[in-house]
Amino acid sequence: MTESMLETGFSLEAFEQFLSPRREPAWLTLLRKEAWDAFEELPFPDRGLEEWRRTDLRLFRLGGFGLPGFEPAPSDNPATSVPPAAVHHAREQPPRGGLLGRNVELAGRVLAEDSRPIRDELDQPWRERGVVFTSLDAAVLEQSDLLKRHFLSPIVDPRSDKFAALHAACWSGGTLLYVPPGVRVDQPLYTLSRLSPGQVDFGRAVVILGEGAEATLLAETASVDPAAPGLHCGAIEIRVGPRAKLRYVNLQNWGTGVWHFAHQRALVDRDAQLQWTMGALGSRLAKVNQHVALIGPGAEAQVNGVMFTEGKQHLSYHTLQHHQAPHCKSDLLYKGALQDQSHLVWRGMIRVDRDAQKTDGYQRNDNLILSDTVRVDSIPGLEILADDVKCTHGATSGRVDDEQIFYARTRGLTRKEAVRMIVAGFFQQVFDRITIESVRDALGEAIGRRVRECD
């Protein structure tokens, strides 16, 4: 059960206890220690900061959680010297609670629970071609050179805020996907991170696609208990190499007691393509930064957001489309539906640097409001320093159309069915952009189940 959590919370002592069994390369331990110093030095985000103005952290108690720990036990595989009891290579029963991994042929799976790697598997043919898909914990030992280069120029800055620093110090149970140049993985890969009641998930995903590589990664989070408290403090770092193509689906589906803080950033190089789909359904409070930087000419990014809030959830997603190179295209569509007394914040910025001429930037946020007591903050943004650009954004918000409900009911649907259908119609535009059918179905179903009758 919960012996994996250290009792001493987030003290230096606990941190050192967390570090000692890991037996990681010295360069990584040093980075973690620097990040820990930053964590201790940085204050909790102040409500006065524009980025945190709408997110109320007053009820969040970091002290109610602790660092992930490990049970000391002899290693099965002395060659890897990975923390024992952390990785099981044997085939176990299929993942519980996952939505995205169903009804689709997968090339591999990486599973973690409570920040501990549980299992990773990758079909042999891909392994032979040099694809690496394992827990990040194992990868820092097995792919040390590759990861050292990556960690030394981190894509997510550990000093962004206190949560980023904590994560950089204590990440555990993450994933590495590395696809060598020219290799095209034609079946999706899947990761699932699960959280038990009261536990923490500090998983970090690192995705690196070499030149001309292709892959599809479906990542999902889930809670064992639908309402128990938990904490996620995570990061996602993506590097899409020149002419590479990545489809990345990220479904946040924690229970309603989980505090979720994440920094997610992708760099898209010359002529590369990124399709990044974000599903945000769970958590008690989520504060996510999702940034895409187009760093080489001809880069393209399509960002899809599917959000559904209910109860007293507070979800705050901040996106950035940063055009650093010319001739790049970014296209962001975030759609959210709100129910009960939930609060959804979407803040998006398109930033075009002076040299990013011939930028084509688009940003759109649509919200469907299903009750009288929600709150939605929709904040698009443009900061344009080049002149030969085409940048537009749009935002709409509204309720379910009474006429549509009436019409559906005359056709024999109950009110709930009618609303569900309208909600499905609302999300259709963003679902159409998701080119992985199983993901469309899974998201559609998850949202449909959440819709209650509304007035």
Next chain:
Amino acid sequence: MKEEVSRMNGFQRVCRASEIPEGGRKVVEVGDRVIGLFRVQGQFWAIDDLCTHDGGPLAEGALEGWAIVCPRHGARFDLRTGQALSMPATRPTAAHEVKVEGDDVFVKIREA
């Protein structure tokens, strides 16, 4: 001292009366709400620690008679009813029931 939850008629114990002097205040948590508890003219008053103008904390503002003044933009609210008394606030903040028994202060959330 551990907070006791007294579920008698929805009232929750929040603190000791002796902790708050006349004209003083304390910010407490009741369930998932943050409440400003004030002692004015011998009685206790509880309102949401929330300025309805910008959604930020209210309870740390200045007290002027029965009005609490939001420190950021000067919106005023009546401590007793939560009513908004000045721009830029246009809506009341929630005011809750308070009762005192012995040295214990209890708050019952008044849902809108």
Next chain:
Amino acid sequence: MVAELQVAKPDVIGEINKYDFRNQERYVFKARKGLDADIVREISAMKGEPAWMRDFRLKSLEIFESKPMPKWGGDISIDFQDIYYYIKPTDHQGRSWEEVPAEIKDTFDRLGIPEAEKKYLAGVKAQYESEVVYGSLRDELAKQGVIFTDTDTAVREYPDLLREYFGTIIPPSDNKFAALNSAVWSGGSFIYVPPGVKIDFPLQAYFRINAANMGQFERTLIIVDEGAYAHYVEGCTAPMYSTESLHSAVVEVVAKRGARVRYTTIQNWANNIYNLVTKRAVAYQDALVEWVDGNLGSRLTMKYPSVYMLEPGARGEILSVAFASAGQHQDAGAKVVHCAPHTSSRIVSKSISKNGGRASYRGLVKVERGAKRVKSNVVCDALILDPKSRSDTYPYIELEEQDVMIGHEASVSRIGEEQLFYLTSRGLTEAEASTMIVSGFIEPLVKELPMEYAVEMNRLIALQMEGTVG
């Protein structure tokens, strides 16, 4: 504009000189530089104000000193102690044009006021160095009970009416510059329009900064009673100075049930002026408030005219044009707050940035809980004319109601090549073509302006566009 004109043409120089000149400084009283409680007390004493206003000013000073500078918007580097906060040009307020001291008349002659007066204006309140020097009110309006005077006079002559509203729409603690204005305000207009009275010509005022380091802190309060209508116009220009100058006005507008108020501003401050203004209106049942806001000058403008719709049927419309050239940052926009059901709002913002200028739209659409059946639409279009310039859009939408229809769209682009080609192939030079396109771009605002402003606006745009394209 004044500073950046490279190639001089005779008529243009005359144009510039018309707006860029100074009188010798001869004043009756000049306060010392700097800001403290003594200065504030002196200002109040000089004006012969009642105790409540003096106390209001002193309290506001405390608030100003306690508030931090805003961390957003433009770059404000002002030494608050290096500014004169009050100058009174003459001892009494002139009743007719002939009574006004010669050199002050000269200033306004050159600004074209006499012509305007000959037209159909109700009255002219000209502000000269923080005091209203000249004013005259048409007899008909006076008979109908319309009050159009300067705020200082209103404090003395209409204390109850003024006090009922003063500082209630924009409390001193609203923001740092509202607090500053509340402490040192001087001049500005006070207008009251009684129920049912419709003034069908614009009420107008001019402002001017002359002395080096002079700040302008006019305070305007407009109350339009039930079913009444008024259109207020202000336009300002100022000469160039080498040291910073600060303009921090507060405008409060009340539109009662069924009233209609339009407030038009064309701002053309010189390039060393900080123009930090708080303008807000409250609209009651079925009232309509329109802000027409043209920002052409200043080093930095931060201004977001707002409408709070407090009762059903209220409407707010804001039309904003910003032109940012070299060394200028226009950070302007609009705020609409829906506090009641069946209210609607519209915001149209057009901005142009050229020659390294920066134009930012910043706005808010807020719908509070209970405000059902709200419709709001925002359109922001921006033109960037060259790669040195910058354009930003920062719109905020905050909704607490489901029964709303909210739309927002924004786009940023440069002048379309096809459009340019079309015009140049018909004999226009590229400069002429660009000017035409830019004029067309801002046409929705220009057509809402009183005629002489429209003319002035188009002339200024043409001047601005000189030497842009090449």
